[in-house]
Amino acid sequence: METSTTEQGRAYRGQAHTRVNVGPAERKASLAGGAALALSGLWSVGRRNYLSGLAMIASGGMLLYRGQTGHCGLYEAIGVDTVHTQESGLRIEKVVTIGLPPHQVYEFWRRLENLPRFMKHLASVQVTGERTSHWKAVGPGGLSTEWDAEMMEDTPGQQISWHSVGSADIPNKGTVEFKEAPGNRGTEVRVIIDYYPPGGTAGRAAARIAHGLNAQQLEEDLKRLKQILEVGEETTARRTVE
Amino acid sequence: MRAVCWHGKQDVRVDTVPDPEIVQKGDVIVKVALTCICGSDLHLYNGYVPTMKKGDILGHEFVGEIVAAGPAVTRFRVGDRVIVPFPISCGACWYCKHELWSLCDNSNPNSWMMEHIYGDTGGGIFGYSHLYGGYAGGQAEYVRVPFADVGLEKIPDGIPYEQVVLLTDIMPTGYQAAVYCNINPGDTVAVWGCGPVGLLAMKSAKLLGAERVIGIDRFPDRLQMAHSQCQAEVLNYEEVDVAEQLQNMTGGRGPDSCIDAVGLEARGTGIEDVYDLVKQTLHLETDRASALRQLVKACRKGGTLSITGVYSGFIDKFPMGAIFAKGLTLRGGQAHVHKYLPHLVKLVAEQQIDPSSIITHRMSLEDAPEGYRTFVKKQDSCIKIALKPEHAAQKSEPASA
Ligand SMILES: [Zn+2]
Numbered sequence: 001m002e003t004s005t006t007e008q009g010r011a012y013r014g015q016a017h018t019r020v021n022v023g024p025a026e027r028k029a030s031l032a033g034g035a036a037l038a039l040s041g042l043w044s045v046g047r048r049n050y051l052s053g054l055a056m057i058a059s060g061g062m063l064l065y066r067g068q069t070g071h072c073g074l075y076e077a078i079g080v081d082t083v084h085t086q087e088s089g090l091r092i093e094k095v096v097t098i099g100l101p102p103h104q105v106y107e108f109w110r111r112l113e114n115l116p117r118f119m120k121h122l123a124s125v126q127v128t129g130e131r132t133s134h135w136k137a138v139g140p141g142g143l144s145t146e147w148d149a150e151m152m153e154d155t156p157g158q159q160i161s162w163h164s165v166g167s168a169d170i171p172n173k174g175t176v177e178f179k180e181a182p183g184n185r186g187t188e189v190r191v192i193i194d195y196y197p198p199g200g201t202a203g204r205a206a207a208r209i210a211h212g213l214n215a216q217q218l219e220e221d222l223k224r225l226k227q228i229l230e231v232g233e234e235t236t237a238r239r240t241v242e
Numbered sequence: 243m244r245a246v247c248w249h250g251k252q253d254v255r256v257d258t259v260p261d262p263e264i265v266q267k268g269d270v271i272v273k274v275a276l277t278c279i280c281g282s283d284l285h286l287y288n289g290y291v292p293t294m295k296k297g298d299i300l301g302h303e304f305v306g307e308i309v310a311a312g313p314a315v316t317r318f319r320v321g322d323r324v325i326v327p328f329p330i331s332c333g334a335c336w337y338c339k340h341e342l343w344s345l346c347d348n349s350n351p352n353s354w355m356m357e358h359i360y361g362d363t364g365g366g367i368f369g370y371s372h373l374y375g376g377y378a379g380g381q382a383e384y385v386r387v388p389f390a391d392v393g394l395e396k397i398p399d400g401i402p403y404e405q406v407v408l409l410t411d412i413m414p415t416g417y418q419a420a421v422y423c424n425i426n427p428g429d430t431v432a433v434w435g436c437g438p439v440g441l442l443a444m445k446s447a448k449l450l451g452a453e454r455v456i457g458i459d460r461f462p463d464r465l466q467m468a469h470s471q472c473q474a475e476v477l478n479y480e481e482v483d484v485a486e487q488l489q490n491m492t493g494g495r496g497p498d499s500c501i502d503a504v505g506l507e508a509r510g511t512g513i514e515d516v517y518d519l520v521k522q523t524l525h526l527e528t529d530r531a532s533a534l535r536q537l538v539k540a541c542r543k544g545g546t547l548s549i550t551g552v553y554s555g556f557i558d559k560f561p562m563g564a565i566f567a568k569g570l571t572l573r574g575g576q577a578h579v580h581k582y583l584p585h586l587v588k589l590v591a592e593q594q595i596d597p598s599s600i601i602t603h604r605m606s607l608e609d610a611p612e613g614y615r616t617f618v619k620k621q622d623s624c625i626k627i628a629l630k631p632e633h634a635a636q637k638s639e640p641a642s643a
């Protein structure tokens with residue numbers, strides 16, 4: 001499986017130095033991400049990973065504070081202001097080869113309700129119109145975010161792309177390409193997801209956590225998609241029915 | 243049920259654990275009739291394979307009877323006696339379709355681990371760490387076997403379990419090692435390691451037309467077995483300079499093919515052995531390479547190195563210059579058991595080969611801890627241990643879906 005992750009962009013230097021320098025969307029993300037970090041920190045400490053656990057609790061606590069007060073000391077110190085500036089995105093890109101023709105893989109993906117079957121961070125995708133859908137994602141600790149998405153491009157057997165619309169906590173867009181692989185190997189499925197988290201490195205971290213999606217998970221998601229399409233179900237080493 | 247569980251380095255115990263069930267449509271439950279301890283289980287026992295967890299059920303060599311089958315199973319029925327290959331293969335991916343069964347794309351649910359370490363994943367393996375999928379093993383009364391239609395092979399009537407239990411792994415592994423040698427008339431094949439796989443590789447090399455086989459080890463009883471069972475000429479590497487002796491025996495050419503049936507816990511001699519042992523103990527090098535270095539040095543120009551001993555990580559001081567200068571071919575990897583099973587079952591049925599001749603110890607499953615101790619210390623001329631579970635009478639069979 002070929003993989004790549006790129007992070008694009010960084011926060012611009014803010015001009016205005018008001019008390020509130022963390023934008024409302026990021027405040028929400030900070031709250032969610034902070035809670036998640038603190039939770040997983042506690043979990044780590046419970047598992048005796050004291051150092052990393054304590055570090056997570058500390059940074060989680062900082063995010064929580066930031067979300068609640070709308071003020072970030074760190075941001076102020078480094079001159080970042082996400083209320084007044086625009087931020088570019090975080091990109092996750094993965095590709096997998098699946099032993100079925102492009103139109104079959106496309107058909108499966110095009111029924112958007114199928115996505116949560118292999119994308120573990122998604123709780124549900126509901127089709128709400130010809131080009132619109134409602135997405136629900138779950139992060140660690142049961143934190144969830146929801147948004148509406150609109151399909152921008154739909155070329156049967158080749159490509160689907162979508163973007164979030166309205167007041168998404170973390171605006172995002174995605175593209176999936178289906179390309180015939182050489183030598184009868186099936187389809188190369190390439191997924192590119194861009195997030196526009198509100199503000200800087202901390203915002204990006206919060207976005208990852210709030211959405212529960214990172215490059216590693218997308219890679220595992222695509223492996224699951226491959227298993228479902230090639231084998232008929234997700235493979236498991238479980239011994240007993242749960 | 244009772245099962246042999248890993249608890250830590252050199253600590254295995256027979257525990258009572260829940261019976262397995264049919265989890266997916268293509269599963270069967272096999273009631274284990276006979277199971278073996280493998281040389282590669284000793285790598286787990288000695289703590290050289292990462293990602294083992296307390297309570298993991300060991301064992302990847304087992305045969306038995308199907309006692310429950312999932313709704314999608316079509317080739318088998320309850321009551322069939324079956325051979326279970328140690329690699330788990332989905333039968334649907336590109337690798338399975340090209341008979342590279344042990345490289346299956348889909349059967350390892352923890353594929354990300356190997357992808358991160360090795361660059362890509364192999365298939366799952368029964369009872370062989372979470373790196374290889376975290377499947378429960380066959381040193382138990384019952385096992386859940388996924389993809390039954392893909393992997394299993396029926397045991398013909400009249401053939402006892404003991405004659406086919408080694409077809410689950412070491413017989414096909416030895417056979418593949420010999421196949422990889424591309425044997426031509428007049429060829430000499432040298433085999434490092436006269437353990438179970440080495441012995442069966444020698445038998446296979448003869449079967450595939452090798453004129454001579456040479457067995458290399460340091461244990462006299464193993465060398466004796468290679469000589470008596472495989473008509474091999476033998477070398478004790480503690481007594482002679484192996485590369486020099488092999489040259490002498492082959493008119494100065496060197497063996498046409500060299501099989502490594504030793505793997506990462508190889509022992510050598512002299513300073514080089516101490517170097518590897520120290521580095522491995524300090525975790526600066528994961529695998530000891532003394533045998534592998536000898537193979538490279540001894541092999542004739544343009545010859546083949548067939549690597550079937552288990553290597554898991556990194557090796558220092560690997561003589562790449564010699565591989566280049568002598569134009570050697572390197573082949574290796576887990577055996578694609580499914581590919582060889584029908585042919586090997588036929589050879590057993592026709593009595594052309596009897597792998598059971600290398601089983602030296604027969605024990606109850608309950609004695610597994612003692613078996614592991616005996617095997618790891620190479621005590622009592624131990625080559626291969628077969629364990630027989632004592633199924634309790636009137637025991638309820640595992641539930642089917
Ligand atoms: Zn084995």
Ligand SMILES: [Zn+2]
Pocket residue numbers: 331332333334335336337338345346347348349
């Ligand atoms: Zn496969």
